[in-house]
Every structure is written in C-alpha cells, then in structure tokens.
Amino acid sequence: MSRAARILRAAAAALALTLLLATAAVWLTLRASLPTLDGQAALPGLAGRVSIERDAAGVATITAQSRADLARGLGFVHGQDRFFQMDLLRRSAAGELSALLGPALLPADRELRLHRFRSVARAVVADLDAPSRALLDAYVAGVNAGVSSLRSRPFEYWLLRAKPQPWSAEDSVLCVHAMFLQLQDSAGHTALQRGLLRATLPEPLWRLLEAGAPEWDAAIDATHSAEPRIPGAAEVDLRTRKDLPAKPPPDAVAELALLGSNNWAVAGSRTANGAALVANDMHLDFHVPTIWYRVRLVQQAAGDTLDLNGVTLPGTFSIVAGSNRAIAWGFTNSYGQFATVVRLVPVAGDASAYATALGPRHLSHADEAIEVRGAPTEHLEVAGTQWGPVIGMDWEHRPYALQWVAHEPSAINLKLLELERAHSVEEAVREAPEFGIPGQNLLIADRSGHIGWTIAGRLPGRSGAEGGVPQLSTDGSVGFAGWLAPENQPRVIDPAAGLLWSANARVVGGAPAGLIGDDGMDRGARAAQILADLKGAPQPFTPADSLAVQLDDRASFLERWRSLLGEVIEQAAGRFSPQRWW
Secondary structure, three states, rough: HHHHHHHHHHHHHHHHHHHHOOOOOOOOHHHOOOOOOOOOOOOOOOOOOOOEOOOOOOOEEEOOHHHHHHHHHHHHHHHHHHHHHHHHHHHHOOOHHHHHOOHHHHHHHHHOOOOHHHHHHHHHHHHOHHHHHHHHHHHHHHHHHHHHHHOOOHHHHHHHHHOOOOOOHHHHHHHHHHHHHOOOOOHHHHHHHHHHHHOOOHHHHHHHHHOHHHOOOOOOOOOOOOOOOOOOOOOOOOHOOOOOOOOOOOOOOOOOOOOOEEEEEOOOHOOOOOOOEEEOOOOOOOOOOOOOOOEEEEEOOOOOOOOEEEEOOOOOOOOOEEOOOOEEEEEEEEEOEEEEEEEEEEEEOEEEEEEOOOOOOOOOEEEEEEOOOEEEEEEEEEEEOOOOOEEOOOOOOEEEEEEEEHHHHHHHOOOOHHHHHOOOOOHHHHHHHHHHOEEEEEEEEEEOOOOEEEOOOOOOOEEOOOOOOEEEOOOOOOOOOOOOOHHHHHHHHHHHOOOEEOEEEEOHHHHHHHHHHOOEEEEOHHHHHHHHHHHOOOOOEHHHHHHHOOOOOOHHHHHHHHHHHHHHHHHHHOOHHHOOOO
C-alpha cells in the first residue's frame, strides 16, 4: 500500500506539472501573439521616422512625415491587432471561407462566389492611378510587416491549426466589397418581394402595401409621401384569388436584417462658438472585435500637414468617419436603389440563351474553383449575362440576373481620401459623388458653421424603367444607364433651420428621391424623433446636447401599440385575476 501510494503521488505530481507546463505554454503563446507596445521596429520602405503611441484605451496615434508612411504605419497596427478580422472580411467577400474553416462554409462560399468579387478586385487594382497604388502598396506592406512582427501567429490561427496568408492589394478592395455585401441587397430580395406582390395581388392592394407612411415622414426638405388609399371591398376580395404560391422559392422571399444608423448636423448659427457640430452612430452587426478601428493620423511635414481622428475599417487605410480639424463627417446607409433584378426570358430550343430587346444572347460561363480545407477543391460554374451574374430563381422558377454597382470596377476607388484634405462643406459635397464606396447619406459640418448632406458614392443612371421592381430581359429600357453625372447628385447645403439629419429613411422628395431610389428604406419614425430632439434642445446647442439625443431610448413608433396593449390588459384585469397576466 505504501508503494502504491508513492506511485499515485508521483503520478499526481507529474500530471500537475504537465498541466502547469501546458498552461504556461498556452499563456506564453497567447502572450506572444500580442503586439509589442514599446521599443523600436524596422519597417522597410519608410521614407522617414514613424511613431506609434497608444492611449489608455489602446487607441493608436500614428505620426509620420508623409501620407504613404501613415498608410504603412496604419497597416502595421491593423496587422498586429486585427489580422484575423481582416482575413475573414476578405474571405467573406471573395467566397473563400471554406479554405480556412472547412466544408461547413461551402454553402456560403457558393453563394458569395456568384459575384466573382476576387476578379472585380483585381480589375479595380489594375485601374488605380499611380499615387493611389503607391498608398495602397504602402498599406499592404505595413500589414504584412505588422503580422510578421508578432512573436506568434494570432491565437485564432492556433485554434484552427492554420497559418495566416499574406495580405495583398486586392484584399483591401475585397474589404470594401464586404461592406457592399453588408449594406446593400446582394440578391435582389426586396425587388423580388415587390414583384411577387404585384404578380399575386390586385393592384389596389399591392399599392397599399408598398405605400409610404406620411405620418412618420421626416425628410429634410419637409416633403411627404402620398397618403395610402384603403381599397374597397369591390376592388379586393381575396376569396376570389387563385394561383397564389403556396410556398414561394427561397430566392423569392427572404428575411433581411435591416441595419439602422443615424446622424445629424447642427449649424454654427445654433452653437456658442459658431462652429458646426456633427454626430454619427453607424449601427452594424455586433462583432468581437467591433468592426471599426479608432485611430489618429498625424502628418507633420513642412507645408503639408494632416491631423485626422476617427474610425477606420481594418483592411483599408482611409478614415471612414471622423474629422480633419476643418470638417467632420459621418455616414448612414441610404438604402437607395443600387441593383436591378433582370428576369431572363428563355429562348425556345436553346437553354444556353436568353431573349433581349435586340435578339437572343448567350450566357457566359466562368469556372470558380473553391478550395475546401480537408476536402477536394469544388468547381462552381457561374453563368453571366450582359447585366451581371445569374443569382437564382424567381417566384415563377425563372432564372434572374443581378445588375449591381458592386460588380462594376469603376464603382470602387480610393477617393474617400479626398475628405482628409477638404476644408469646407462645399468642397466635401463636391467630391462625394466620386467616392468609390457603397452609396451612403453623408453629413458634413465645418468649423465655419456650414453643414451639408449628399449621397456619397456613385449613383447609377436611370434608364426610364420603373425602379425597385424586377424587369424582363426583353424590356428595351432594362437596367441602369451608366452613372449619374456628379453635378446632378442630390445635395442640401445650409438649410434655413440650421439642422440636417438622416436615419435610413427617405431624406429628400421629388425628383432627387427618384435619382436615389428605394431598396427598402426605413420609415421616418427614427428620423422624426431625432428632429424633435434637436428642435427641443436648449440654445446654444452643445456636444452634451448631442449626446443626450444619442441616449434617447424612447420608442415613439411603438407608443400607440404600448398604449393599446395597456388598455387591453386593464380591461381584461376586470374580468380575470391579475395573477393570470403578470
């Protein structure tokens, strides 16, 4: 027994030591994957000295003598802090998740590969001018240097038993594509839903369902949508309807996660010091880490200085929302019409063709090789049309193509950098139509007190066909007609009331609203509540007043339903025991 006890004690001690060593090894590995915060590091390609300082919250201030060195330094901290997040962004846009995460991600990759964004990204990079390409290359080099500076790969790759792959210029473009996928309808579901309604319901009823809500309208030009008309019994009798689809195909109806955001600007005429204020809250999906990366970029060079403060999207090197000390800017998603669903009319006797107004056209075909970790490579054949790729089947099981601005290389560029050097609202609004980003409501304020709104990003031209609904491939006016001229882009500068706001709803009416289109805009309830808060704020308006608007947690849109529910409960309480309700 004594000998057995000694053996057990020795085994327990050995096990404890093994666990201790394993814990220490894990801790040291994780510790080694953290960025080095103190000391010096050699970064090839720098034109001068770059300093990176972090505050108590870990927010980096990068100081350099050139914009290229700032891009290289930002890439370095992005690579140190957020490389796995960046890896998922590029893979999610390109449809390359399976290569890292295995066969479970194949369904997602198959859907994403239909857009062929890797090929589009290559075309975007090839079309960049020399200064833009130099900045992008500097950023890419910084990212790869930042990852290489870690003493151990990021912990996610240890868990996956994988190694991070180098960053490339086209990967940064794919991060922009990832934002297109998140902010716009990548499958035309909204248009398909409208088409399904029109195909199955009487016109008075689908017009009612598509009508706006004028009681909630809060456009900055004070326009209101038409009052919806309730159809009479003689117009709508659902009992007489036939051929209603019992179960529409998945591609025809889908739940869309509507992402909200808000911003507002207050003119200098309403503030104490005459400088305008802008506030922005970009509501996107919750992630760990959060999607944005706060940073300050300071360029100190004789005759060419910058002081930028705001948030960046890891994988890209421009300030998305922030300030340059002369102007401040922020975005909300516009939910404009940036895609067209084209229903392909078949050609009798030729399954590889589709009919157009100018005669039959043949589908193109591209082979997309999807690498799968732990399994053979899968080959996906992507069919294409003159408008874009074939995405799926509509409610009549007819194939449809998607013409989407994100498929156009000319829709993506690095011109968002122009905001960094803009000195006034007028200048920023003039540049915004050329930005190569998903179409956004841009609000700008400057230190002289001016405020402005416009759509940032290129707007497609309208061909005359009704927007927001599926179109037939045989329609002579199907699809978009080039790009809207920048000078025709809707804009508002210095409104009389000294206030601007947006919250994913209609911002303007009339002809400007037609140029933007509607691909699932929100009702104006949030915008109206913001406007009421702004008008009710004390004068002069302060940053603290702006914070109070941000912290308004009322749900005015639901107030009527809360009141009605309360009445129902009170009436029922008189007939039943309260214990049954609470």
